Amino acid sequence: MRIAETVTFGGSGLDRAAHLRGDGAALARLLAGGRVLPLWRGKPLMQGDDLGWLAADSPVLAGAGAAVFLGLDDGVARFAQDISDWSPEAGAAGVEAGFFDASEQRHPALDDSFVFLELRGVMVQLSPRAAELAATAKAVLHWHRSHGFCAACGAPSVMAQGGWQRDCPACGTHHFPRTDPVVIMLVTRGNRVLVGRNAAWPEGMYSLLAGFVEPGETLEAAVRREVFEEAGVRVGAVRYLASQPWPFPASLMFGCAGEALDEAITLDPNELEDALWVSREEMVTAMAGLHPRLKPARKGAIAHFLIANWLADRLD
Known part of the structure; x- marks a missing residue:
């Protein structure tokens, strides 16, 4: 992109x-x-x-x-x-x-x-x-x-390297800042995009589906797994689009595009309160703040960025 x-x-x-x-x-x-x-x-x-x-x-x-x-x-x-x-x-x-x-x-x-x-x-x-x-x-x-204590022995650790490392005086282990990889998916089928909402979000707010990448997993596999687990939708081709450091508290969001192979939604209520397919026309209205039901992801979030560029045909 x-x-x-x-x-x-x-x-x-x-x-x-x-x-x-x-x-x-x-x-x-x-x-x-x-x-x-x-x-x-x-x-x-x-x-x-x-x-x-x-x-x-x-x-x-x-x-x-x-x-x-x-x-x-x-x-x-x-x-x-x-x-x-x-x-x-x-x-x-x-x-x-x-x-x-x-x-x-x-x-x-x-x-x-x-x-x-x-x-x-x-x-x-x-x-x-x-x-x-x-x-x-x-x-x-x-x-x-x-991370004030050593994960190896439990002793208090100290800041080093200008804040980019913590050292354990007891066992000598070095620790480095952690970033958690997260996939966030622009899953489309024809003229529609898949969005969902968490129960803790403001009323009416919907965003792209997202989830943490698990050990031993590729980004593409994580996209397919997360979408199927949360919404029961199978995803075929996946491609990387863009990334965003997301310090809430320490994630790196990998924005990906995925092509849905089916559209029937089977919701996991432990993950999402709701999920639905939204047409381009409806999403334009939502992004303008005029939709009677949908509120878009917050400006500045990569979800908003990906949706806006999907609407503008700028995903190349």
């Missing part, structure tokens, strides 16, 4: 400067003169329509976890730090439960132009570079928070 890297979180070409990750002295110099993105419980700091970058000596970062080196952005060193242990002031909006957290948090050391926001809500307004930096920061910092 020629425009694959125009998907949200993809294709900015950040220089990750991996050769610097093991040079502690160089990273210290870069941090002193670079910029840091704080994240609070997975929410990046925003300033207007851009990320909220701070100097390394900002009081916001006092007591934060070690800085993760994201890379060089046109010569500017970019880092991220987790400040999840900070507690918002009494009376500040708390984190909301559910599919999307619309709450906002402001730090007393910053003016009101700075606010911590859910990345899902701001991802489409970010530039490709800012989106890649935010996705990388969110995914890597989540990995550190959830």
Whole structure:
């Protein structure tokens, strides 16, 4: 797919400067003169329509976890730090439960132009570079928070290599950031596309079927298995279209096109609340927000990207 890297979180070409990750002295110099993105419980700091970058000596970062080196952005060193242990002031909006957290948090050391926001809500307004930096920061910092102990011996592990590794002092095992491969499928039959919905999603929201790739499985096999398990539809030819890093919390979405061999749906209620075939005409209406029943996948998600390009005949 020629425009694959125009998907949200993809294709900015950040220089990750991996050769610097093991040079502690160089990273210290870069941090002193670079910029840091704080994240609070997975929410990046925003300033207007851009990320909220701070100097390394900002009081916001006092007591934060070690800085993760994201890379060089046109010569500017970019880092991220987790400040999840900070507690918002009494009376500040708390984190909301559910599919999307619309709450906002402001730090007393910053003016009101700075606010911590859910990345899902701001991802489409970010530039490709800012989106890649935010996705990388969110995914890597989540990995550190959830992998503080060695999987080999259970001892506490420590951050290394500029945040791109954790080492176990007890047994010497090295651990690396995890990314989970997920297939997401644009399954079509003639003029129609197969969509489904999870019971936890907002009312009326439908998206493409998706699922994790299992050990020993190809992407093509995962597409066929997941579609059959969830909707009882057999898929024939499968081809890869595009990928998207999806830091919720740490997946890599592989967008694929599949040709359905039949259309009868046998729903697995443990996987989906509903699944149905939608014509191009209906999907155009849904994407415009005018369908009486269907709401499309959120803008910025690869499902929305694939459906929009299917409608525009731009899957080549």
